Amino acid sequence: MVVWRFDAIGTRWEIESRAELSADSRAAVTVTIDRFDREWSRFRADSLVTRLGIEGGSFTAPDAGPMLDAYRELSAATGGAVNPLVGASLSALGYDAAYSLTPGEPLAAPTDWDRRLDWAEERVTLAPPALIDVGALGKGRLVDRVFDVLAHVDGDLVVDGGGDLRVRGSAVRIGLEHPYDASKAIGVVTLQDAALCASAVNRRAWGDGLHHVLDARTGVPVRAWAATWAIAADAMRADAVATALFFDGGPELAAVWGVEWVRMTTDGRVERSPGCPAELFVASARTPASPRTREE
Template structure:
């Protein structure tokens, strides 16, 4: 839902598949083969920890009770060094949204059919098990962390989908800088992280409706030389009437309603923060997120056709069009 218009003069592009989508890394000089192999291995290791779609991943093994419990019965996940910022971010998002963003809501997605097998079949009796209101474990009550060590009260599924892709983009940026690639644009299928001397122009794509072709239809633009812009929308991962991947974790149900947010874009210094906020905007008032200490800009569209932006949106610079435009 974000389209790269111009990569700021970065002529070389490396494309690969990760986290279930297409990634492109734009750099001024080509990345050596050895560096690409190293990055590929690190991304694979990341998915072996966090992917709820890989049978042998750490989060899948923890959910299945395949990790040896601690003496008090808790489940300990020994995460890679540097995982603390992701866990801290989820602490903040969970608190700022009143529990509506929750890494333990992946169990609700499974109940609704968005499972590791992509069955897209709602499980029998799911309505009585969905969400915190029906007793599904919550991040605040069931999880705590000590540095890079995550402790769960009992086996349960952890899903970092709301911010995990952005966090991986931040890690990738650090790996590029360590290899002396100081300018780059990382495009994780529309979630973009930019560090470039020349402004990078990003188009904000209109979410699709039934029968629509959203390609090339934009509702705004953002220009960045440093920072991230991430998008979230209800149209990209849907599998039935009223079924999509953005949930209110308290109810366990997809966000819906006449005035519900249908697309949101967040701009922040770090990609993980922008990624998490682009989802949080569906379930929390933007002012509440700012009051919680998040420094960001945003634009959003609602089902009733209305739109909103942050007060400093135009200062980025950025623009939200009054009518969609075609072409890139």
């Protein structure tokens, strides 16, 4: 396999393919990532979401419908804990466009986000102004976009966007990194024609107990769960469930979407979904009672 490594959207990407990607393929990947960043990054002064955060109004983006539709389900499943208008909450704790990392008072996100945000397929309208943050599933969506751009590439393919990845072809064994010791893994997953996304409180962390996984209802970082991993057919849903698993309702949403998962508490206990294929190395791993679907 040939590996192409590059930095984009604040993380390290690796794309593995049977043969070296052509210049046209690489250019298409670069254009796809840059377009998504210019549309959805709250860290860019020239992005569309930054403009909406200042002025309100509308913009057109091809990923709007799929991402915001998924957010509606995420929000419903977690009782409002996941919310795309959490950008100002993150900024209030210091995770702002300037990366000041200087925390202020916690700020809850607007609870009426799905009335303030209106969308249909590629069109987004927001009033009054608010700061959108699609971190709960955006990187997974971008991994899917890059994966689709490379659909014409023959043979095996791995698109890894900073640990959120999607695989086609031959199976790949992937370690589940211990959230408190990057030199260790709590288990491994053999992934084939699927996606794996992870989230952990040690990533994008600053200060005492401050990290990027917030409860939108309070603006306070979560405390109970340290890390999550989710396996799905596509990376956006895997990424979304990896976020939802930090909250009550996450396992239920995973069951509805057909996503398998593992999660670890901050005191080292591990849970897994009933059908999760991961090989875990920790003796404390357990399978919780099967979650009910929403129809039950």
